Amino acid sequence: MRVLYLSASAELGGGERSLLDILASLRQAKPAWSLRLLCAAEGPLRDEALRLGVASEVLAFPRSLARVGEAGVAPTMAGTLQLGAKLALAALPVAKYVDDLRSVIRRVQPDVVHTNSLKMHVVAAEARPAAPLVWHVHDYIGGRRLTERLLRHQVARVSAIVANSRSVANDVRSALQPSAPVFAVPNAVDLHRFHPAGARLNLDALAGLPPVEGPIVRVGLLGAFGRWKGHTTFLDALARLPDDVAVRGYIIGGPLYQTAGSQYTLDDLQRYSQRLGLTGRVGFTGFVQHPEEALRSLDIVVHASTAPEPFGLVIAEAMACSRAVIAADAGGAREIFTPGVDGLPHTPGNAESLARRITELARDGAQRERLGHAGRLTAERLFDRARLAGDLLPVYEHVMAHA
Numbered sequence: 001m002r003v004l005y006l007s008a009s010a011e012l013g014g015g016e017r018s019l020l021d022i023l024a025s026l027r028q029a030k031p032a033w034s035l036r037l038l039c040a041a042e043g044p045l046r047d048e049a050l051r052l053g054v055a056s057e058v059l060a061f062p063r064s065l066a067r068v069g070e071a072g073v074a075p076t077m078a079g080t081l082q083l084g085a086k087l088a089l090a091a092l093p094v095a096k097y098v099d100d101l102r103s104v105i106r107r108v109q110p111d112v113v114h115t116n117s118l119k120m121h122v123v124a125a126e127a128r129p130a131a132p133l134v135w136h137v138h139d140y141i142g143g144r145r146l147t148e149r150l151l152r153h154q155v156a157r158v159s160a161i162v163a164n165s166r167s168v169a170n171d172v173r174s175a176l177q178p179s180a181p182v183f184a185v186p187n188a189v190d191l192h193r194f195h196p197a198g199a200r201l202n203l204d205a206l207a208g209l210p211p212v213e214g215p216i217v218r219v220g221l222l223g224a225f226g227r228w229k230g231h232t233t234f235l236d237a238l239a240r241l242p243d244d245v246a247v248r249g250y251i252i253g254g255p256l257y258q259t260a261g262s263q264y265t266l267d268d269l270q271r272y273s274q275r276l277g278l279t280g281r282v283g284f285t286g287f288v289q290h291p292e293e294a295l296r297s298l299d300i301v302v303h304a305s306t307a308p309e310p311f312g313l314v315i316a317e318a319m320a321c322s323r324a325v326i327a328a329d330a331g332g333a334r335e336i337f338t339p340g341v342d343g344l345p346h347t348p349g350n351a352e353s354l355a356r357r358i359t360e361l362a363r364d365g366a367q368r369e370r371l372g373h374a375g376r377l378t379a380e381r382l383f384d385r386a387r388l389a390g391d392l393l394p395v396y397e398h399v400m401a402h403a
């Protein structure tokens, strides 16, 4: 069995890390399979894949395609038209890209082509591979007008769709009405790596903050700088904490993607935090190589996405590290934790609601402990990445049987 995975980005965002977990799980369960990866850009994903024994190559997107994206574009007619115009300009280079991709697929001769990002779903379908095509959808499609239209146009060419949560699976079904089956395959984590015990980081040193004197509760948001990830909600919440709550906040991560306009810059967020008077109370660490070490260094992990989170890998990772988690109560994130048992919910985009949760947990070490402990148990039950191979086999079997 030979599977070719196609990824637009080679940065280590959630979608790419989820792909690595799949590769790791399949290598373990099916060592004889041949797994190959093609990325549309250079990046650390390639080395990480190689470490798992998966060789990769780069077929770079033309710049016009790499930069265009619907995230952050207003879902209005004007926004959609503007985006459509940008895509139209990219038409020629994209046609060439599709040709080149077709040649690569012919050379590799996969039994299955598995695409891991929206642009790859479209260009791979356009390349009409001889092998069955599986789309792995990590994002909501409904409401993103152009994405929806492009995918709908191609959905007849797909043999199966994998979604990263039940919520995304439902969205895919209603937005695309595919005749191919949709399988919900929730993400999983490496439970050895994301474990309560292990190395930690000195977040203060990383962020250039002086060491803290006296007891402090460390609260952090970890992730890429996508605009919908709620960094400003988190900062707003920190600014609303009562004076007697001894908390230091951390923003861990950086801008990861090439898509124009979809993310904050470090400067944006630092200025925002200055304006709120948070200087010295919030640290910016930049991108960290080992998120598990960063998570273990926090007492409370905040997930603050303002739009429904398709899955929310960081929530599962934080739970696996026995951290107390506060997560935005919407979308696929709801399938990960049980409010009050292994995490606390807050209203997405509502700084007041988030501030109340942070205050509650900052004052209650016993509750943090209880939530963290329950979180690890949930992660062991639901998010062991050994499950991924078992979840994907029926998908691949289905598409091969119907090829």
Ligand code: GLC
Pocket (backbone or CB within 6 Å): 013, 014, 015, 016, 018, 138, 139, 164, 187, 309, 310, 311, 312, 313, 314
């Ligand atoms: C995307 C989604 C995120 C999910 C990740 C892995 O980044 O936005 O919610 O955790 O993919 O599936």
